[in-house]
Amino acid sequence: MPSLNHFLVLSAVLFSIGTAGVFLRRNLITILLSIEIMLNAVNLTFVAVGRFLGTVDGQIIVFFVITVAAAEAAVGLAIVIALFRHRETLSPDAFMSLKW
């Protein structure tokens, strides 16, 4: 069995990849996908710590995180569709003003 730190470092790497996606990409859908990567990195932390503490609490929190991720994806994608109708582009640079 790999140690807890193995899993924690792996999830840190995955989280950083997600952050890089949010910082560097210029496509709203890819940015939402990067947020999903970050959520999954945190899920891995919860399950790993729960496993090494010997409780099921970590798995239950992951269950809730997945629910929130589903809600976030639904609302986020609806906003992306609404934005695309206005500007015909997915580049976040096109949406700098709060009102138009």
Added chain:
Amino acid sequence: MLDTVLFYAFGGIAVLASLLVIGQRNPMYSVLLLIVSFGALAGLYVVLDAPFVAVTQIIIYAGAIMVVFLFVVMLLNVPREEPSPPGLLAAARGRTIGGLLTLVLAVELVWALSRVYQEWFRAGAPAERLTSVREIGIALFTTYSFAFEVTSILILVAMVGAVVLARRERLE
């Protein structure tokens, strides 16, 4: 021994697929690669004695949420990200700063998490307790029953919100 091999295999696949997700210019490939990454994470959950989470990951994440993403990618029909306008200094500078910030965050997180004091986390319960869906169900519907009920309201609000946001405004 087998656990270690599986850990490195699945971890490698997850990291590689995630890197390719943010490296792709075509969002369609990004979504499909993210499904690969989630599959590898499900494998890691099995290594961690959490088969319930692994199955949930496959069914809900890879199955449902990613299909929603695929639908939107096909619906909007913008296969490629526009290249950044040439000669735009601000974009290049933003990219450099973003890369540096990410690097700092990565080093910080790896440094902090690789020195977590492991004696605090000695497995207290046998693995059978962790793998059993029965235990998870009991905890979910007793200790966490309030959070569970609130979740249903959250889903309802998200559903209504998505419909309202994506609705085409009627021309009166």
